[in-house]
Amino acid sequence: MKHSYRIIIFSIAFIFISCDDGKKDNNTSDNVATDISIPFEKHTLDNGLTVIFHEDKSDPVVAVALTAHVGSAREKEGKTGFAHLFEHLLFLESENLGKGGLDAMSARIGGSGANGSTSRDVTNYYQTVPKDALEKMIWAEADKLGYFINTVTEPVLAKEKQVVKNEKRQSVDNNAYGHESYVIGKNLYPEGHPYNWQVIGSLEDLQNASLQDVKDFYNDWYTPNNAVLTIAGDFDKTQALQWVKKYFGEIKRGKEVKKAQVKPIELTASKKLFYEDNFAQTPRLNLTWPTVVNYHKDSYALDILGTYLSRGKKAPLNQIVIETDKVADQARAYHYTSELAGQFSIVARAYDNVDLDSVYESVYKALKQFEENGISQNDLDRIKTKKETEFYQGLSSVLGKGFQLTQYEILAGDAGFLSEDVKNMQAVTVEDVQNAYNIYIKDKSYVMTSFVPKGQTELAIVNSKEAKVKEEKIIEGAEESFDTSVAATYERSPSSFDRSIEPEYGAAPTLEVPSVYQDKLDSGLKVLGIEDNEIPLVQLQLDVKGGMLFEEIEKTGVSNMLAQLMNKGTMNRTPAQLEEAIEQLGASISVRASDESLSVNASSLSRNYNKVMSLVSEILLEPRWDKDEFELLKKQTISRIQQQKASPRAIASNEFDKLIFGKDHILAQNNLGTEKSVANITLEDLKDYYTKYITPQLASFKIVGAIDQKKVIESLQNINENWVKRDVTLPTISSFPELTAPQIYFYDVPNAKQSILTFGNATVTSDHEDFYKTQILNYRLGGGGFASQLTQELREGKGYTYGIRSAFNSSPKAGKFVINSGVRSNVTFESTALIKEILSNYGSSFTEDDMEVTKSYLIKSSARSFESQSAKLRMLTNIDENNLPVDYAIQRQEEVTSLNVNEMKRLINDYIKPDKMIYLIVGDKNTQFNKLEKLGLGKPILLN
Known part of the structure; x- marks a missing residue:
């Protein structure tokens, strides 16, 4: 989610057309020629900014995405992780919005939450908002390119380094097989190749990054002529273009950005590596071959090859690895392409204590089966039809449509590449799939990794070399301190008008509940x-x-x-x-x-x-x-x-x-x-x-x-x-233990790089009259993302965590209030103490401003409530499960409007009770357990 380094995978667009030979099975798809398009307008400002508009009046919302053509591929060895670091930094402060201004505004306007993602090739910043907030979003996004870098100070950089390192611990270091991509990247791509390192970079490079290094990287790549602004949804294109010119037009053009050129990867011999994984319970095998770039003619056939080899009962990997040889519970193949290179992977997760040599032999048999039989026309048609559905699903939101246009513009060189993409996929034949296999997979060199549980190196592929992975050590007080309250001093960037004034709202959209x-x-x-x-x-x-x-x-x-x-x-x-x-x-x-x-x-x-x-x-x-x-x-x-x-x-x-x-x-x-x-x-x-x-x-x-x-x-x-009727009723469930005092528990995971905090208690069910009120009271505590106090204190203020949230998760039978976070191990005690303090003071500190922000968000965000089919399906589930009226969304708006601060304080006191909660910590006992008794939550109880 926000500030993550996950790679956005865009749908491959195509339409399947088949000829009717008169022999149609009852369950054959009615495949017909379908005209699919994403209409758009493209504009280029004098400073080089590319602007793409897609108009869609179906819902009163608009998606705004600013995409810079800079990912980890633009970095240099020894200075990795910068693109991903900027994905974080660009949300924090700018000259005209101020510190935390974008997140505060997102809450007020009812936005989906300012979000971002980084890949090897691009960095995205995006949000869907009610249509009346479009000018506000254009104003805010312009600050990212023209009025931002002066606000980055040493304390800001130091804090955000901690957040990024926490993200790496959460997504990589504290996960089974988390270092697999790193090992493959280091061995598939030669030194100096921009895909040799991971998008998130290394902890050492991040720690060593100077403020000047960071500013130089920004000035090189975050420029109008290296960016695309995409606006999709319900808006007036003429008015929007005027706003874009106003807010972006006077930002200076940057240096000319040349298209990156990298030679195709060639492995002269296969490489076999193993790694003892601290978290893996069973061994996993990965084979990866170098292939081709995005939109290469062979990329379509390789994509289909991956699907055919591993998806479904008939898939060779499923038939042999999983069902016949029974050596793995999971075996999949996939093709992953980027701007400068591609790779084809087969991954098999073995059963407990299964030797990976036997898994490799099984995978090899499955590939031999494909060599002998190939893919049938029927299977090719089946896969294409499925991909048509997946393409439509990718276009179910205005943000999805906007992303697709941006993807084509940056990586294919043409936002209107859809028709060519369609033609390329339609043209794939059974011979193309077989040829792609022969060219890139059959008898070709690969990188093979064996990730095995600690102490079970005998399960790795024979003659494998140990992979070099630098593990972080847990050291108390190792992180540098910083004070983010120190205000940045700088000379403001010049502008022809006062940019510090936030634009007014447009005409407010009305909430239209779908007819049920x-x-x-x-x-x-x-x-x-x-x-x-x-x-x-x-x-x-x-x-x-x-x-x-x-x-x-x-x-x-x-x-x-x-x-x-x-x-x-x-x-x-x-x-x-x-x-x-x-x-x-x-x-x-x-x-x-x-x-x-x-x-x-x-x-x-x-x-x-x-x-x-x-x-x-x-x-x-x-x-x-x-x-x-x-x-x-x-x-x-x-x-x-x-x-x-x-x-x-x-x-x-x-x-x-x-x-x-x-x-x-x-x-x-x-x-x-x-x-x-x-x-x-x-x-x-x-x-x-x-x-x-x-x-x-x-x-x-x-x-x-x-x-x-x-x-x-x-x-x-x-x-x-x-369907046979049966005389049956739901059983009455027994009551839950009543907590009269707090209690802290610990579950030991040796060498854990993070502690997982899970705090809370049983609470009201989803059909209780106060259930929606619990959602309201939780918004400013931990349910509002960056608008919430828990996030502001633990992430933005202290840098303890990558993310923290609280929620009232309930069903008609049971409810629980839960706070979840992964914090770096050496601040487990401090994080728990701070959360307890926030909970204890939440009711007494709840203000009129908190009430106003909560109301503004919950009322304005209702414009986004029913945009997608999935959202409408959730609406029907709410009506059914909790006996709600069809117009419950409107009734909830009225409920929010009528609340006041005193009522909120009462609700908080009724449902947030830190002195009657369970505090569970899953982490490294050796370094974290003994000091927890000082928290005043009872003597810690070890669960394992």
Whole structure:
């Protein structure tokens, strides 16, 4: 999310067209020529800024994205991580918005939250806001390019270095297989190649970066002629262009930026490396080959090759590695391209104690199978149809459309590259896929890594060399101190007008609640729907209440296993046949279980809706009960449970539920089960659960998309007539332990680079009359992102964490208030003490300004409430689960408006009780445990 270094992967746009030979299976997609386009206008200012407009009046929102053509590839060895560092810095302060001004404004205007991402090639800054705030956003974004760098001081830089290092600890150092990409990059790309290092850079380079280094990098790359401003949504293009010229026009042009040129990567021999991973519970194998750049003619065939090799029952990797040889629970192949190079990877996560040489042999057999059989025309068509659906899903928001245009403009050289992209994908043949394999994969050199658990180097590929990875040591007081309250002194950048004056709002959008239809069928099945014709897609969700609530503790995991098995074929279709039928329609259908429900989820092209519903009916009413699939699922589930033991965050989540609900409460259990309970589950247990509890009386069907109510009801007739009613009610759950005093617990993960903090208590359910009020009171505490006190104090003020949030997470059966954060290990005590202090003072310190910001955000952000199909589906779920009226969003606006500070203080005192909370820390006991007793939260209890 915000300030992360994740790489944005843009959809590959294409339309699939096929000829009808007169032999059409009942579940074949109605593939027809479709005219897909993203209309846009392009302007170039005198200073070189490229401006792209896409008008979309479907929702009263507008997305604004500023993208600089600078990523880690523009850095130099020894000075890595600068692009990602600027992704952070550019949000903090500018000459005209002031310190924290962008985040404060985002809260006031009801924005989605100023966000960013960095890749090898570009850095993005983006936000979706109500349309009345467009001029404000243009004003704010202009400051990033012209009125920012003077505000960066030594204390600001020192603090943000800590935040970035915390992000690296969270995403890399404290995760199983976290260093895999680093090892591959160092060995796939030669020294000096701009992809040799990681986007996030090294901790050492970040620490050594001087203020002048940082300013020089900014002045070189963050210039109008190296940036694209994209605006998409409901706005007036003529007025918007005037604003862009006003705020961006007088920013000076930078140096001319030459297109980077790098020779294709060639490996003269394969490289084999291993690494003992502190967090891995099972070994993992990775093979990576060098390939081609974005939009190269072979990149399309390689993309399809990756999908074919690993996705689905028929995929060679699945057939051999997972199902026949049973050496891994996961095997996938994918092609990843960038501006200067590409790479093709196969990754297989082995079962516990499996030798990776046997995994490699299995992968090799799967590749040999592909060499012999290739890909069929039917499979090629199936993959293309699926990608059409995925493309539409990428365009479901104005931000998605804006990103697509920007991607084409920067990396393809033309925002209108869509038609060429379409043609390239359409043109891929079965011969192209085979040729791509022969050119880039078959008998070619690769980088192979073996990541194995500590002390299990014997599981690595033979003759592998140890990979060099520099691990951070946990040292008390190692981080430098800083004072971010020191104001920067500088001479303001000149401007022809007073830029410190924030623009006024435009005409305020009104909240328009989508029209909802409701019905109840003879079987007892409830139906809720919204017709939405913006894109030719349908999303649906059929929920059956129950989940773990019907399980016995010694057999936890039954509902999850049942959901997984329902995905594996039907009475009349093998797992492979079912999967192929779904993919031929370009659809996705999946069954999954949560703590309190089992759900069937599907999305499809609207033209294929009836055929998709026919398959949904089969899956729901005609389970296959495949014994071989059941045994494989058991093995995979046990492996997933083992993998969770490698994740400090998963450990924290599982242990926290036991502490607040009571270890013997059904809702305290992991819905995957335990290794012991899963081993005890039989196929008869699943059949028994299905027969007793999967019933329409406990079910609801929610649908959003380009389909009308009449067709929806007609599509449900088979389910309505053939789904057996059963006399069953939800069980009453037992009460939770009542906390009368705080208690601190510790779970030891040796050498953890971060401590995972999880604090909170049981609270109101989602259908309680005060539930929405808890959401309101939490906004300024920890639910408002950078507008929240927890973030401002622990991240912005102290640099202790990359992120922290608080939330009231509730369902109709249970609720919990939770604070989550990963903090650097050597400030575990200080972070816990500061959170406790903030909680204790939150009610007494809540001000009129806090009230005003909360109201402004919650009321104005409602303009974004129903933009996507997913958002509309969540709306229907809220109505169904919590017995809310269709216009509950409007009623909530009225509720927010009527609140005052005194009422908020009462609510805070009722629901935020730091003296009656569980404080759980998952971290390194050796360095952090002993001092925790000084917190005054009771004597720490060690859980393991």
